[in-house]
Amino acid sequence: MHVRVRLDGARPRRWHAALLRRIAGLPGIHAVSIDDAPAPAAWPSAADLLFKLEALVHGVSPTGSDDLPVAELAPWRRDDSKPDLVLDLCGDRPTGAATWQLAFDGRRGEEALLASLLAAAVPQVALVEDGSVLAQGRLGSDRPGIVLASFDDALARTVTLVTATLRQRLTGPGGRRQTAAWCDGTAARGRALTVPSLGARAARMLAGALIHRLYRICYNAPHWRCGWRPLNGPDLITLGRLPEATWTVLPDDGRRFYADPFPIAVDGTTHLFVEDFPHATGKAIISTVRFGPDGPEGTPVPVLEEAHHLSYPFVFERAGSIWMVPESSAAGTVDLYRATRFPGGWVKEATLLAGVVASDATLVEHGGRWWIFATVRDAERDAPAGWGSFHDALHLWSAPDFLGPYTPHPANPVLVDPSFARPAGRIVARGGQLIRPVQDCAKGYGRALALARIDRLDQESFAQSITARVTTGPTWPGSRLHTVNAGGGIECIDGSARAPRLRVPSRFRRPPARPPEPVPGTGFRQPD
CATH class of the missing domain: 3.40.50 (Rossmann fold)
Known part of the structure; x- marks a missing residue:
């Protein structure tokens, strides 16, 4: 032609x-x-x-x-x-x-x-x-x-x-x-x-x-915060709105923030994995905290660090092991890790995708295949790290096994829309249908959540319908709502908060109720 x-x-x-x-x-x-x-x-x-x-x-x-x-x-x-x-x-x-x-x-x-x-x-x-x-x-x-x-x-x-x-x-x-x-x-x-x-x-x-x-002089920005609540009834995805129950904020020291919460229960114990972002370094790692009957037992401790930024610790159990696909868009890859001494001891098992600037890779098994959902920045000769928005172009890949090999969907990008493209947590089944939490980034990154029902997902086509839009409210105030995940008897979300750069002297700060325990097999020390 x-x-x-x-x-x-x-x-x-x-x-x-x-x-x-x-x-x-x-x-x-x-x-x-x-x-x-x-x-x-x-x-x-x-x-x-x-x-x-x-x-x-x-x-x-x-x-x-x-x-x-x-x-x-x-x-x-x-x-x-x-x-x-x-x-x-x-x-x-x-x-x-x-x-x-x-x-x-x-x-x-x-x-x-x-x-x-x-x-x-x-x-x-x-x-x-x-x-x-x-x-x-x-x-x-x-x-x-x-x-x-x-x-x-x-x-x-x-x-x-x-x-x-x-x-x-x-x-x-x-x-x-x-x-x-x-x-x-x-x-x-x-x-x-x-x-x-x-x-x-x-x-x-x-x-x-x-x-x-002036705001950046006075405050660390952006500063995200994670909220959790016991899951004793319908979750946010079932309700299609923020529940009336109160969310408890996962505390931070103001010098770092926690975001992208992914809870998982292993051997009867709940662990919450988060992006751990120290403002001083500007490069995030993955940390985890164990939950007991009354909530987190200590503060999150590091379990995975790379030379590049890591976030969105998509963690799941399969084939007798615990796996994680953290976002590593700064490296241009989507990598799969396995825990050798859970909740630590993470080793890289495979690179699922290479040469792609993919955000918030989310896996789901459907129709006898495994699928990866992610938004992608396009590659260009003058912009090796990608160009265009991180939020508006949804791409799919599929494979016969979660280990790969993955092939791109022939209709990529299957969706171009900043309101409904970028993943915002695990895809879950409700009433025989798959519901995909998505970020509404039309007016800015992580401004709100939306819930998308997947109407078609196969190797020829993809279609989804938006069933609800969820914004901040009295039970979760702020200007942003970014991720939702449930597991191990708790439900977690995250959003923005203000974190003053001026810190209260340590002698005026209340010590933690219980000293945090080290994570076995990580080699990481407890953060200051």
Whole structure:
């Protein structure tokens, strides 16, 4: 297939080159060319000023939105044959069966994406052929409110969506195709970015950055906290809301936080595994604490540390052993560990996935196969650690055994939406159906939980339906709700808290009611 990409030659960007390289690397593509005549819509010069201000104030650097030297488009300029498909990024070419057009919130062009972000919306992207939607998704950002960062994240995920749709057209399945109306005029429209409005926005930006800086001087941020409660009745997933019961906070010393709680019962004893994040190092390890009838017996002690950051200790029992798949996205792998002297003695048994920046890998057995759910940052030559948001692109892999080997789902990413993609705990069975806790990151990381019923999960397709959205409330105050897991007679969640940097002198602090016991077989000392 010969694909011709219509882009604005007056404003070539880095994401255009990334898209061209991705398309050229697909099986079945024998030629890629460009139509780079200047686009009729004018990019507002005030947007460039805004991007420069945000880069200066917030310390962000442009990636996909950065200008591309025109010379780098030279290899793609060829008119030796008629294209089989035109990918129109500007929206100024005739529609038809052989033309795919890109729209943001129902309007064509990068200006529509900018307008959506200026209106503080979560942009919807659609790839349309002759009036039918081939693929669509909602575009997340790791730094919502910063237009430059959000714009770059959206462009990165647009490359993901376009490439995946073209790959499926070439190799099958066609999975995401649906008929729908578009360009309906209901899209969010931002205010015109004039010089006066830019000045007002810059003033708000500087004030917000100052407040944010002062907050970080006074508080450790972010600072998460884990809550637990005895599970004597319906759990959060069954209720579809926060229970009325009181949650007890797992105490920390203010110099570290605990997050991603995963409880498990082994030989009649409950252990809680958590991400243990010391603010001084900025690199998390995995720790655990034993629970008795009255709650935690001491404080969490380290059981697993690597050279890279670890979190989300997905722990489970299988084949007579206890296993853990902690998040190791900083290493570009998904690794499987086995406990040789539980709750310690963890040794790496296998690398389940390599060369992938995957967040919160969650395993489940279904339909005679094992599945891995994770959100993925896309790989790119100029960004080896991945680019785009960590939260909005759900990928699946499956294997005949939990040890692997795992193969990617042909429809990856099976979902693009920051509200319902990223895992938030174990997948559980309810009434013969699988319920998947997910993070709602549309307005920021871990803002709320949602519960997704898995309607289809096989090697051809995936579908889910949202059954509930769960936010903080009187029994769990705060601004975020991030993970939910149950096991060993307790249910655990986590969320944000304030942790002042100024510490109370030790002589005024109450000592723990019971000294913590060392974890056997770990080689770790009790934290200070």
